[in-house]
Amino acid sequence: MTILNPDPVPEPTPEEVARGLAELEQHVADQAPATPPRTPAVLSGETKRVRRLRAEVAEAHLLTDLQDDDAPLLLDTAKVRKRRKAAQQAARLHALAQDPQMRAWQAARMRRLLVTAALVSLTLALAWSTAGVQKFAAEGADPWSPGWMFAWLVEPFLSLALLVVVGARAYLGTRGQPLTNRTLVRIEWLFLALTLGMNAWPYLPWGLPDGTGFSLSRLVLHILGPIVAVAVVTALPIILAAFSDLDHAASTPTGPTYRANTTAPDALITRARHLIATGELPANAGADKIRRALGCGMDTARAVRDALRTDTIA
Numbered sequence: 001m002t003i004l005n006p007d008p009v010p011e012p013t014p015e016e017v018a019r020g021l022a023e024l025e026q027h028v029a030d031q032a033p034a035t036p037p038r039t040p041a042v043l044s045g046e047t048k049r050v051r052r053l054r055a056e057v058a059e060a061h062l063l064t065d066l067q068d069d070d071a072p073l074l075l076d077t078a079k080v081r082k083r084r085k086a087a088q089q090a091a092r093l094h095a096l097a098q099d100p101q102m103r104a105w106q107a108a109r110m111r112r113l114l115v116t117a118a119l120v121s122l123t124l125a126l127a128w129s130t131a132g133v134q135k136f137a138a139e140g141a142d143p144w145s146p147g148w149m150f151a152w153l154v155e156p157f158l159s160l161a162l163l164v165v166v167g168a169r170a171y172l173g174t175r176g177q178p179l180t181n182r183t184l185v186r187i188e189w190l191f192l193a194l195t196l197g198m199n200a201w202p203y204l205p206w207g208l209p210d211g212t213g214f215s216l217s218r219l220v221l222h223i224l225g226p227i228v229a230v231a232v233v234t235a236l237p238i239i240l241a242a243f244s245d246l247d248h249a250a251s252t253p254t255g256p257t258y259r260a261n262t263t264a265p266d267a268l269i270t271r272a273r274h275l276i277a278t279g280e281l282p283a284n285a286g287a288d289k290i291r292r293a294l295g296c297g298m299d300t301a302r303a304v305r306d307a308l309r310t311d312t313i314a
Contacts, residue, residue, distance in 0.1 A: 074288055074298060104248040111243045115170050115236070122166060122232045126159035128225030132199035133158070155195070162191040166233055173240030180237075188233050196226035268294055269307045276308070283308075 076084070096102050130152070137151035165188055169179045203219040272290060275281035281293050285308075291301035 071288065074291075100248045107243060107246055107248065111240070114239060115173075118232050118236050118239075119163075119167065119170065122229055123159075123163065125225040125228035125232065126155065126162070126195070129195050129199045129222070129229075130155040130159075132202070132222040132225075133195065135202050136198040154198075158191055158195060162188065162195075162229075162233075165191075166236070170236055170240065173237065173244065178237060178241055178244060192226060192230050192233060195229065196223060199223050199226055265300075268296060268300065268304050272304050272308060 097106075133155035134151045137154040138148045141147035141151070165184055169184065172179050200219060200223045203215070203222055271294060272281060275293055276283050276285075281289065285293075285305070287298060287301040287305045290296075290304050290308075291298055294301065294304065296304070
């Protein structure tokens with residue numbers, strides 16, 4: 001089967017190509033929308049300087065309108081809220097401190113602290129005098145001999161007996177039942193006198209060995225423990241008796257009193273009610289509107305608002 005080749009397509013001439021491009025440009029130009037001629041900016045007056053000035057004038061008008069509004073000045077900043085929170089907390093703590101139950105709790109805690117410190121001081125003072133009592137009780141016995149060792153037990157059992165009496169008086173004093181029995185007082189002073197005498201005797205002029213000079217500083221150092229014990233035993237009942245006489249319900253002038261809210265004057269409340277009745281002020285007006293209408297401070301306006309809300313609820 002023989003395939004016959006078609007006749008070759010003749011190539012376009014340059015004149016035909018140029019004519020085709022011209023027709024294509026004319027067709028595109030006919031299809032494009034017509035655009036109005038551009039007016040020069042200089043002829044219309046809309047220069048860059050004019051547009052900038054017009055924007056400044058519009059901005060000035062907006063700023064003038066906004067400057068008349070005091071709403072931003074009424075907002076509390078973070079620092080103001082922090083101060084207000086601290087003030088409210090201080091006022092509540094002050095009010096709580098005046099409560100009789102709180103005052104009783106504070107007194108009980110302080111009394112317990114003082115009694116604990118007094119007993120610790122008394123125990124240390126009696127422990128301090130142990131060495132002086134041991135020297136008195138040993139009477140020159142050889143170290144580590146039975147008499148020398150038993151001499152160390154004199155002050156402990158004497159101090160324990162004294163602490164029993166003092167501890168009982170201290171505890172009952174904290175419970176509002178102070179012990180003033182003369183027998184117990186005499187027992188305390190007897191134990192203290194024995195401790196003081198045994199500490200001071202070896203260091204008095206007639207108790208020193210031959211050739212040993214008297215030293216006042218050494219005597220004071222060894223009787224320091226018994227003196228502190230005497231002071232604690234004497235002062236503790238007086239302190240506990242004073243705590244027992246406290247009247248926690250009585251008011252004491254501890255400083256200025258605080259009010260939770262600002263109280264609005266009756267005249268402003270009456271005026272606000274009149275404005276509401278005449279329609280010049282809404283019935284549910286906020287503090288800002290009340291402040292503007294009455295010309296008062298923000299705190300007073302809030303108080304007036306609260307008073308008006310109370311009237312509405314009633």
